[in-house]
Amino acid sequence: MIDSSILYRLAETIEARKSADSSNSYVAKLLTSGQDKILKKIAEEAAETIMASKDGNAAHLVYEIADLWFHCLVLLAHHGLKPEDVLHELERREGTSGIEEKLSRKTGQ
Numbered sequence: 001m002i003d004s005s006i007l008y009r010l011a012e013t014i015e016a017r018k019s020a021d022s023s024n025s026y027v028a029k030l031l032t033s034g035q036d037k038i039l040k041k042i043a044e045e046a047a048e049t050i051m052a053s054k055d056g057n058a059a060h061l062v063y064e065i066a067d068l069w070f071h072c073l074v075l076l077a078h079h080g081l082k083p084e085d086v087l088h089e090l091e092r093r094e095g096t097s098g099i100e101e102k103l104s105r106k107t108g109q
Contacts, residue, residue: 007069007073007083007087008082008083008084010070010073011073011076011077011082011083013027014027014073014074014077015077017031018031018077027074030071030074031074031077031078035075035078038071038074038075038078039075041071041074042068042071042072042075045064045067045068045071046068048064048067048068049061049064049065049067049068051064052064
């Protein structure tokens with residue numbers, strides 16, 4: 001199994017790039033461009049992920065999902081959040097039926 005600490009290392013790098021020169025850092029440029037630019041990149045990467053899946057090319061799918069995850073990490077940083085926040089939520093949901101979990105969000109339980 002691959003070490004999941006890569007998510008934390010990427011998040012730390014993204015956090016460090018917040019103060020970088022946007023002419024030298026893609027992440028700094030995205031973050032200074034604001035949420036709409038980040039969201040546009042996520043939408044673009046999500047569409048590319050869908051197309052890679054439809055094409056049935058596993059290597060291309062993995063590549064596009066890596067791009068999607070990366071841009072989601074940038075969005076988390078934009079909001080002052082970290083991968084742990086998402087991982088805690090996934091852990092909270094573990095062992096719960098997806099149907100039950102979705103219903104609990106609707107009923108506020």
